[in-house]
Amino acid sequence: MSVMFECKGLTKKYGNKVALNHVDLSLESGRIVGLLGPNGSGKTTMLKALRGLYPTSGGDIFWDGKSITSLSDKEIAHHVAYMQQSVNVSFDYEAIDIVMTARYPYLKWWQQEGPEDKVIVENAMKEVGVYHLRHRSVQSLSGGERQRVFLAKALAQQTEVLLLDEPTAALDLVYADDIFHEGRRLCDEGKTILIVVHDLELAAKYCTKLVLISDGRIVDVGAPRDVLTAENLRKAFRLSAAVYDDPYFKQQRIFVFPKGTTDIEDYKQTETSGEMSIDPQLK
Numbered sequence: 001m002s003v004m005f006e007c008k009g010l011t012k013k014y015g016n017k018v019a020l021n022h023v024d025l026s027l028e029s030g031r032i033v034g035l036l037g038p039n040g041s042g043k044t045t046m047l048k049a050l051r052g053l054y055p056t057s058g059g060d061i062f063w064d065g066k067s068i069t070s071l072s073d074k075e076i077a078h079h080v081a082y083m084q085q086s087v088n089v090s091f092d093y094e095a096i097d098i099v100m101t102a103r104y105p106y107l108k109w110w111q112q113e114g115p116e117d118k119v120i121v122e123n124a125m126k127e128v129g130v131y132h133l134r135h136r137s138v139q140s141l142s143g144g145e146r147q148r149v150f151l152a153k154a155l156a157q158q159t160e161v162l163l164l165d166e167p168t169a170a171l172d173l174v175y176a177d178d179i180f181h182e183g184r185r186l187c188d189e190g191k192t193i194l195i196v197v198h199d200l201e202l203a204a205k206y207c208t209k210l211v212l213i214s215d216g217r218i219v220d221v222g223a224p225r226d227v228l229t230a231e232n233l234r235k236a237f238r239l240s241a242a243v244y245d246d247p248y249f250k251q252q253r254i255f256v257f258p259k260g261t262t263d264i265e266d267y268k269q270t271e272t273s274g275e276m277s278i279d280p281q282l283k
Helices: 043-051 073-077 095-106 115-127 143-156 173-188 200-206 230-237
Strands: 003-014 017-028 032-036 058-063 080-083 161-165 192-196 209-214 217-222 241-245 252-256
Touching (some): 003 043, 017 043, 032 043, 032 173, 032 200, 043 080, 073 080, 095 115, 143 161, 209 230, 217 230, 230 241
Parallel strands (some): 032 209, 080 161, 161 192
Antiparallel strands (some): 003 058, 241 252
């Protein structure tokens, strides 16, 4: 499995504040990697630095063995697409026009998008379920609909690597699960995804690797089962939790105890009925 990118000693400072503190990380091809951590821990800063949007204060980033400092923005855009956390659109663009901008890195300054670009854009919008919104103004869309439009833009860029900053924010339960399921499918086809995620159980369900970060430092890296432990969650999030296997499905579950809990007996099942409610259409 080849390494798509690697950062060594990555450091980013804002004045006296250290957002990333000597981070070492590598990302292998064909993986969906979840980036976890509390608010302000450095997740967004890391994604922007990896995309080349932020100058670093130290260390280096290598894409396919080449230092990011030796690559032009257009060259980076041929290899990695970045979906930011929230997007404010001040102009009244149609959704399809937003997605079409993903094709610009492949065009000369004098070229216009062609039939092939239009097919790629339409397919990306169909993949995330926003094709029917293609002629709607982006400003008229809900937060979840707008989020999916910008995810379609990232897909339409057709890069080997996707950097996704909370793509499931503002999405309902069904679409959030769909996004991760689609991510796994893309990785099976050879793409590599680094995704910021707050839902720990979604991360456990779909990610092949997790990176847990806190205060700009990596707390742990590895398989979900190894990273999502009560000890690690206390270190990173400063909370008390129980991590256990679902009794019915191959899934880790996480129960967070209210702050100040000292006795867990009140939260335990006194009786286990063994009953389960399940969709009657499923076998």
